[in-house]
Amino acid sequence: MITVSLCMIVKNEEDKLATCLDCLKDLVDEMIIVDTGSTDRTKEIAESYGAKVFDFEWTGSFSDARNYSFEQATCDFIYSADADETIDEENQERFRQLKEDIDELNIDVVQMYYCNQLSHNTVYNYDRELRPKLFRRIRKYVWHDPIHEMIKLDSTVCNSEVEIKHNPTEDHGQRDLAAFRRAIREGEYISKRLHNMYARELYMVGTNEDFMLAKEFFEESIEDNGRDLDQIKEAACVLAHIAVIDGKAEEILKYSLKDLTTIPSSEMCYELGSYYRNKGDLVEAIVWYYNAAYETSPILDIHRGGDMALHKIAECYREMGNLEQAEDYENEANHWVVPDPG
Structure with a gap:
């Protein structure tokens, strides 16, 4: 033994x-x-x-x-x-x-x-x-x-x-995001694996301020010839989210095209849904949230391709006064479960 x-x-x-x-x-x-x-x-x-x-x-x-x-x-x-x-x-x-x-x-x-x-x-x-x-x-x-x-x-x-x-008893999200920022400040090279995790952590626990503090890193990353397509798409999603926060349509177009010209991600469709919802175009918002939930796959946050997108569709229908559709999607969202990776 x-x-x-x-x-x-x-x-x-x-x-x-x-x-x-x-x-x-x-x-x-x-x-x-x-x-x-x-x-x-x-x-x-x-x-x-x-x-x-x-x-x-x-x-x-x-x-x-x-x-x-x-x-x-x-x-x-x-x-x-x-x-x-x-x-x-x-x-x-x-x-x-x-x-x-x-x-x-x-x-x-x-x-x-x-x-x-x-x-x-x-x-x-x-x-x-x-x-x-x-x-x-x-x-x-x-x-x-x-x-x-x-x-x-x-x-x-x-x-x-x-x-x-x-058995975690505390949320390490803010600690981890601070550690990413410290490593970048100190000149640590962010590997492909950590690039993915930084973007994922932002999507899962990041505040608007956390996204803004990450903007310079991901702007440099998306222009870095040493980064591969996966990392470019991750950076595009983060930067599109920041553009939605700022309401900058040209930047949303710029970064969404970097994702949508390849296999679209649920995250980018979700960001486009949020942009149109913020603009008051609920019909177009539903189209993109639907694409996030049913037509694409997530690369960072599985919930944006599942329950989160479904909840957003329900909210849009409710704002439009279509309570029956809203209830259907709300029910689907509440019964959504994380799929088995196998």
Whole structure:
């Protein structure tokens, strides 16, 4: 059976840490807890579970802290966890079985299902999706990106049936948006993955002010020859949203054409619907909201291709005095569910 090092980075997690470690104490062979500046009982709680606790001066990068935690590990595999995660008894048993089975397999990385993703305005579009969680230590995996950090995988990966429940107790949206702005100010290159996440986070939790503060970055991005079509479309959606806020028709036309000349996105159709609704043209607004809901697919925020667009159609019909149509679309919106990504 393989041995497993638990590696975590924490700060002021006294309310959640014990619950997390209770789930893991019989699954892992070593606990590495890297603290980035707690002022509560976090370190004391970690030590009560026999964890090796290390202090790490915060650099502004989650990847730096995670890489440091991995450097302290000594077991065969490393399990990366956050304090707001739990594993129930059924999945603890799956984890134990995995530890036995993996010995006979040439596996470097194991993915597990991350569940309850849509709580507290997380940046993710699906409630259950696979994430790499268990890593063979000798491969020396390195975390990348200062926020929404990830490990680049170029090795043998397998998918498990282990499910991890994410239990966020606070909305990190504003913290994350501030971190994006800080990284840009400090000259950090925003990778394709982070470009997508910045745009997604704006759409999901951003205020009008957040969009305005992002305007310069996405204006530069949309003109950057190093960005691919996906990133240009993401930037176009963000900039079109800003143009709708400002009521600038020429800019809405400019950015919508960058999206609509390829495969149109739900987000851009939604923005056009909002523009026409603001202008008082409810019939045209319904056309574009309908396109967002039924004729296109989202690239950033799945809700703009679903319940949000349907609610807007209902609101337009209600303003037009067509209460029957409004009720139909309102009912459809209220019963809309996030589609299964599989």
